[in-house]
Amino acid sequence: MAATKAAATSKKSPAKPKAGSKTARKTARATARPVDAIKLLKDDHKEVKTWFDQYEDLEDEAEKQALADKICLALTVHAQIEEEIYYPATREAIDDDDLLDEAEVEHASTKQLIAEIRAMKAGDRLFDAKVTVLGEYIDHHVEEEENEMFPESRDSDLDLKALGVQLAARKEELMAQASK
Numbered sequence: 001m002a003a004t005k006a007a008a009t010s011k012k013s014p015a016k017p018k019a020g021s022k023t024a025r026k027t028a029r030a031t032a033r034p035v036d037a038i039k040l041l042k043d044d045h046k047e048v049k050t051w052f053d054q055y056e057d058l059e060d061e062a063e064k065q066a067l068a069d070k071i072c073l074a075l076t077v078h079a080q081i082e083e084e085i086y087y088p089a090t091r092e093a094i095d096d097d098d099l100l101d102e103a104e105v106e107h108a109s110t111k112q113l114i115a116e117i118r119a120m121k122a123g124d125r126l127f128d129a130k131v132t133v134l135g136e137y138i139d140h141h142v143e144e145e146e147n148e149m150f151p152e153s154r155d156s157d158l159d160l161k162a163l164g165v166q167l168a169a170r171k172e173e174l175m176a177q178a179s180k
């Protein structure tokens with residue numbers, strides 16, 4: 001009976017990132033206690049910025065490939081949760097369609113560059129340049145979000161805790177799908 005109950009319970013739980021991974025630990029913490037949506041998004045920004053900085057110091061092609069893959073996955077998931085959850089809620093809460101339209105265009109450019117990087121291998125001509133330019137795109141995008149969009153969101157009537165719960169849950173779901 002206990003085994004059956006445990007099996008039934010495990011079927012209800014969404015798939016999780018690889019046990020013990022940094023992503024799994026961070027995601028578990030994020031879903032265990034509600035986090036403010038802006039904090040979650042800023043934490044993602046900081047993490048990816050760190051990876052871009054690390055990439056600049058790498059020389060080994062296998063290490064570059066692994067880190068570029070990690071960056072591309074993180075940015076893909078981050079963009080998706082913003083587009084599905086954060087941007088629509090923000091569009092309703094703030095009066096700044098131009099800012100949100102620009103963010104949408106920036107995401108499209110980022111996705112195109114990510115697709116190009118994913119179609120390449122470290123060591124290919126322009127691989128390093130594309131990763132570098134992606135980092136520059138992200139720096140620009142993050143600056144606008146953190147200095148313009150996030151303050152406007154914070155000043156609005158958005159429930160940033162509830163939005164944070166939705167973002168964390170969707171991020172966990174997408175990371176689990178990617179690890180299959």
